[in-house]
Amino acid sequence: MTRTARGRSAVAAFALFVVVGVAAFWLLTRPRPLAATALPDHTPDPMGGEVLYHVGSCGSCHKAADGAPGAEEGLPAGSAALPTPVGTFYPGNLTPDPETGIGRWSEIDFVNAMTRGLSPDGAHYFPAFPYTSFAAMPIEDVLDLHAYLMSLPPVRSPTRRPDVPMLGLARRGVGLWNRMALGDRRFEPDPARSASWNRGAYLTNGPGHCGECHTPRNWMMIPDRSRYLAGGPHPAEEGDVPSLRGLLARGRYKDVGDLTLALQYGETFGYDKLSSGGMAAIQMNLAKLPESDVRAISEYLLSLN
Amino acid sequence: MIRNRKHTLAAALVATMTFAGVGMAVSSTDTIKDRQDAMETVGGAMQKLGAIAKGEAPFDAAVVKENAATMEEHLRKASTLFPEGSDTGDVETWAKAEIWTDHADFVMKLKTAEAAAEAMKSVTEESAFRPALGKLGNSCKECHQTYRRPKQR
Numbered sequence: 300m301t302r303t304a305r306g307r308s309a310v311a312a313f314a315l316f317v318v319v320g321v322a323a324f325w326l327l328t329r330p331r332p333l334a335a336t337a338l339p340d341h342t343p344d345p346m347g348g349e350v351l352y353h354v355g356s357c358g359s360c361h362k363a364a365d366g367a368p369g370a371e372e373g374l375p376a377g378s379a380a381l382p383t384p385v386g387t388f389y390p391g392n393l394t395p396d397p398e399t400g401i402g403r404w405s406e407i408d409f410v411n412a413m414t415r416g417l418s419p420d421g422a423h424y425f426p427a428f429p430y431t432s433f434a435a436m437p438i439e440d441v442l443d444l445h446a447y448l449m450s451l452p453p454v455r456s457p458t459r460r461p462d463v464p465m466l467g468l469a470r471r472g473v474g475l476w477n478r479m480a481l482g483d484r485r486f487e488p489d490p491a492r493s494a495s496w497n498r499g500a501y502l503t504n505g506p507g508h509c510g511e512c513h514t515p516r517n518w519m520m521i522p523d524r525s526r527y528l529a530g531g532p533h534p535a536e537e538g539d540v541p542s543l544r545g546l547l548a549r550g551r552y553k554d555v556g557d558l559t560l561a562l563q564y565g566e567t568f569g570y571d572k573l574s575s576g577g578m579a580a581i582q583m584n585l586a587k588l589p590e591s592d593v594r595a596i597s598e599y600l601l602s603l604n
Numbered sequence: 605m606i607r608n609r610k611h612t613l614a615a616a617l618v619a620t621m622t623f624a625g626v627g628m629a630v631s632s633t634d635t636i637k638d639r640q641d642a643m644e645t646v647g648g649a650m651q652k653l654g655a656i657a658k659g660e661a662p663f664d665a666a667v668v669k670e671n672a673a674t675m676e677e678h679l680r681k682a683s684t685l686f687p688e689g690s691d692t693g694d695v696e697t698w699a700k701a702e703i704w705t706d707h708a709d710f711v712m713k714l715k716t717a718e719a720a721a722e723a724m725k726s727v728t729e730e731s732a733f734r735p736a737l738g739k740l741g742n743s744c745k746e747c748h749q750t751y752r753r754p755k756q757r
Contacts, residue, residue, distance in 0.1 A: 530756050531756075533754065536753075537700065537753045538698065538753030538754040538755060539754060539755055539756035540754060540756070541754065541755075541756050542756065560658055564657070564741070565741070565745060566650075566741045566742075566744045566745045566748070567657075567737060567738050567740075567741025567742060567745070568654040568657050568658060568737075568741065569647075569650040569651040569652070569653060569654020569655070569657075569741070570654065571647055572754070573745075574744065574745045574748035574749045574752070575698075575748050575749060575752045575753060575754040576753065576754035577749075578749075578754070579745050579748070579749035580749075
């Protein structure tokens, strides 16, 4: 083989490698949405949806920036900045405004966003949006949440694209990450436990997305299921998130009633460790839940050792 | 000769700098410890008030006043314990760098807490206790959510 021929075949091999690589990337990062036929026959309950809205802290990440439309009313009109290690996000407007909110979204669009992390036009959302936890929700609950959002007053407030380097490619790449991190997350109740324990386990691991901060992650930022809720470095900022295991054994709380009060009142009742690193917003949202749901979460957490 | 003199000079310079450095580290270490102690005391008094709110202890205006005074005193003390440069020391601190970049806001939040503790001192009726406690507790939360790193304990 002459030198140029060898050179040419090397180029061809490299080109093939690139083509195969791009094709594999394209296939592996393909969005896999649910079809509208996956929707169950369900009469949505907006009141149940409101509970999921609070336990999910939707209003904290999707809040309006100070002085922006919807800010005064505390509506989830988006526009407030959410800084993350990946870049700064401006989580979208969740009010039913047809132009700038989710007013024109179909039910299946909303279900795909919440449980698959996919936008209506099939792009991947970044996991800064905790769909990896929301994926544990049954479709009926997602529809209840949707019904609650649709009952809010529409706010016209356009939101900005996130400031993320190489946004398009990064979005596509999330598809690859989803293949490893998403899987089938649906919540399976444990029949050996009480209804309240199961409700607590569901709220904690599904809509409550407590594990997004309280479960340590591996080097690919995938939560380590074997150390579920065991605490670790904060995924988004400085400091360490405490473990939610062994709270009783470590004497952090006396009993279910004590932890319930802590989650309802936080520092206003003299409980420390419920304010820093984003926990204050979570606690104040938990304070809006029916007491039985906060008790259920406490019952579940105190059963973890 | 000249060379040697330069060396001695340099050595002396390095030595002074090192000592100055040690001096600074010691003083900011003490400052950090002092403010953590002050906050710990504030937290302890807050727990006493929390016990009343939880119904674990009866409402007693004297107990409320005593603990509120402790909090006011130590919050005032804390306001002198966050000088520039005390973001690191030989002990770990959970104070965030934003304390010194948004200093005016930090100081205002400390003043708000101090004022809430002062207001608590004059609570004599049980009906006024819960609202005053809400204000006081929120003043801690408002600062800790922005200016304190969480720690695993």
